[in-house]
Amino acid sequence: MKIEIFELERAQSLYENTVEYNLTESGIHPYTLKELLTEEEIGDLLSLRLGYGQTNGSIELRDAVSRLYPGADPDNVLVTNGTAEANFLNIWCNIGPGDELLLMVPNYMQMLGIARSFGATVKPFHLREELSWDPDLEELKSLITPRTKMIAVCNPNNPTGAVLSEEAMKEIVRLAKEANAWIYADEVYRGAELDGKETSSFFGLYDKAIICCGLSKAYALPGLRIGWLAGPKKTIEKCWSCHDYTSISSGILGNQVAALVLQPERRMKVLNRNRKILKENLTALEEWAGKHKDLFSFIPPKAAGIVFVKYSMKINSSELMTKLRKEKSVFIVAGDLFGMDHYLRIGIGSEKDYLMAGLNLFDEVLRDVD
Template sequence: MPIAPALLEDWLRERYFTTTYDISSSGVENYTVDEVLSLAHTTAASLGDIVFRDSHSLGGEPLRAALADRHRTDPDSVIATQGSSEAVYLVMHALLKPGDEVVVQAPAYHALVEVAASLGCRIVPWTMRTEHGVVTNHDELLSLIGPHTAMAVVNFPHNPTGATVTEDQQTAIIDACAQHGTWLAWDNAFQHLVYDREPLPEPTHRYPRAISFGTLSKAYGLPGLRVGWALAAPEVLAGCVRRRDYTSLALSPLVEAVATHAVRHADALLAPRLAQATANRAVLADWLTAHADRVRADLPAGGVTAFPELITVPDVTGFADRLDREHGVLVVPGHCFGAPRHIRLGFGGASEELTAGLDRLAALLPDPGPR
């Protein structure tokens, strides 16, 4: 079956490179090569003896070992991929077939839905509701997971809303999947970007049919490396390799070397960006309060995106286009996530850029009018 257009990528494809104030992104501020190597207590000289030979189909041994140590698993349960999107693509192609029932979140990042749809799967959406950054209707998700559900796909903390679940809710989701032998695909890209709470436990430690996806693109500030991973049972990863033999084959050894440094020194990279995101989230909270008559949003509990509804804007996509073309401020219109009254706001970048972007956004918002 044909795969649906990736509306988010269509929107960002050119604007991402030409805008002045990017408050659209779902990741933190990007690091430079020198910054990564400095935080890893090494220099570019450490990369000089890399041989440009093909890497292993599952990823090079040092990177897989670093990821395994980081996530307290076995290297045989790790595949390193071209971003987490490739991991999602490979896993779904390995485990799903036409006609399978797949329960997904709404809204959701496109790859988590459309890859399964392109395989001819029957998509069952779960419309998520939240309050104070936490899901309030996880019971509705549990009711959708039944004996005919091949896979449940969730993303917590969530892109684009920043919502999450409690550890008890996570346990309930895992138990529902275990009851029916359902595969659980857990997008864990924002695991370590949480506020006023601990990161959720790694789901693959608790359920053998769970698959966890991660990436260096979001919390690590390294989207240009294009390194992601999946944690799963070795037999699942063997099926991924069969598909990878026809696509990317492997990662670059140079990319893997930088990624290994990043993972081995993850806390050094994560801590300053989490501190920056925490401060930016406070700026966002004040901004949302100040403009509550024109913007409605739940403050994120994790990640670096919010998904406010623009109450006074009749055409949000047109508004977002004008905001970029005339004012140099990039946001993502909600139609990219199936929610046309909303925009995705990213607050993980430079604080000055966030403040300038929010000021220009507020200036363009229509007044609510007389009550």
């Protein structure tokens, strides 16, 4: 088996914690437990026995997750170690050599590498900037063959922040049904919409739809490492038996905190806090980009903690990323890592002063690039 380097995650792993300004984090300024929970709840955590817990996720957490998906119950849910493990399990359990995976791009590139390492063929279908990052559905249609096993989307999308329209979702479901293919929807940014209107889920739109989500992005809790798969019970059971081989279970502490976070009132409080941060920072980024109109342009994201910025300088995006990091200790992910040079992904989930300090250092670099 040939395992490709996951270039995007590798770059983030290497640099995001070693620079002074990490301006590419795709999530939102993380919570502390103190900010999130009451003293009584924290007290309960202190006396929690640190056993394995229920390996497919605690009943309380699976119950809370299932309430996010009308028609679901706890057996429709498998709790995983972050959304990354959910993505891995989906490919490992459901895709084999010779299968074709039609993948929305640009995307968080994890599934591309995993599917190829398991011998599948990955065929990209594109979000088009000229369509305000809507998907090219004619292209998707043209890629379908009898070998098409799955259509995978990331909605809301990393890195563009685009959200599929209801019509586009319906058409993707129609095409998947026609091909008897699975739909896999990475919905980890669901809940991080700037206008507060929650993105529709693919759950329940089709009997072959599998959803992944988690608390790392819209909920600003990546350190809990809580993700999940939601889908048909038989498929979830199959993924659970694969999960026995990967990590047995997610952490019992994370399960307990996550169940508290998903209590309806607290969930809304968390999502509203995060949307406020994103809105303020998007305005700040727009003002900054407005001072460099000839250099930068972007379609404002509808959701997610990131903006995919196009630039007009000649410098290659990986070179620009390295220059910024080495000269100013600012880290911004290069479009190259999404296969799209002359773009940069800028995170808007951090504290505003931090974002602005990093962007001011970017200004200094701009003075000497063509």
